[in-house]
Amino acid sequence: MKTEGFMKFTTWATITAAAAICLLLAACGVSENATHEASMLDKDRKNAPEFALRDVNGATVRLSDYRGKVVLLNFWATWCDPCRVEIPWFIEFEQKNKDRGFAVIGISMDEQGWKVVRPFLAQMKVNYRNVVGTDMLAQLYGGVESLPTTFLIDREGRVASGHLGLVSKSVYQNEIQELLSAPPGKSGIPSLPGVQPVTAGSN
């Protein structure tokens, strides 16, 4: 038997060769019941990492441009079925709350980039801005090892909550309302000393 990483296989010297591998998906660092919610008290919130990436039209999306707004930042992919459940909710949230200082930003983690993301957004009639993410950006947001992963960012550019996996619509609704109702902070999104914004071209 040989083992390579989390894969093992066995061979037998017979006319019918056989091999066995074991996909230990939990070994990827995400436990079976890894869905979690984390809402942070105001005093515990940390700055959301800045980024500058192109949207579907080639325009630059900078998180710092959203200073003073509540932002729902959603990491997703076209191949992620649970992500598709949330997209219509986010379309609704954007529509209902955009005039109240709220915005959704989608970050697609599709390896094929705009080639697959562009038609998908059109098919889903997505009304909020999307960018194609990078591994570096995912690392800045804690690794984003599974999708969907969603963060709510307060008006001061701080991460107010994070959700790994599909959660209920009402959870988002409640958190958005809570953040929109909070008095606007005095400062915008603070810059991160020593950290350059993540950038990438449109492909």
Place this chain on the structure above:
Amino acid sequence: MAVRNAPLTAKLTVQVSNGYHVNSNAPADEYLIPLKLTWDESALKAVETAYPKPELVNYSFSPKPLSVYSGQFDIVTRFQVPSGAALGPSVLVGKLRYQACNDSMCLPPKVVQVKLLIDIRTQ
């Protein structure tokens, strides 16, 4: 053992961790990533790869049943050993691409390498 000018069957047994599923080799949706086993070029020619019959499973996050594999299943590849294949030990290298999810989240697509040691003989 593989014999010149004869078929060789390789069975790959896959075990998916409890609570997870992978898309079958033929998911119903174009955006979903299929399970796919490919073999690198070698002295042996891969003639056919047979995947098991998928399960059609209803998940809370999907309006229609998904074509998936879970638990343990086998993928069988039939090779043909050419009459002029070099005798002695050889390694077949394959790549299994898959994308896994559980009830609420998905993991990025991955490729794992599989190696099959064979010994090619005249008979």
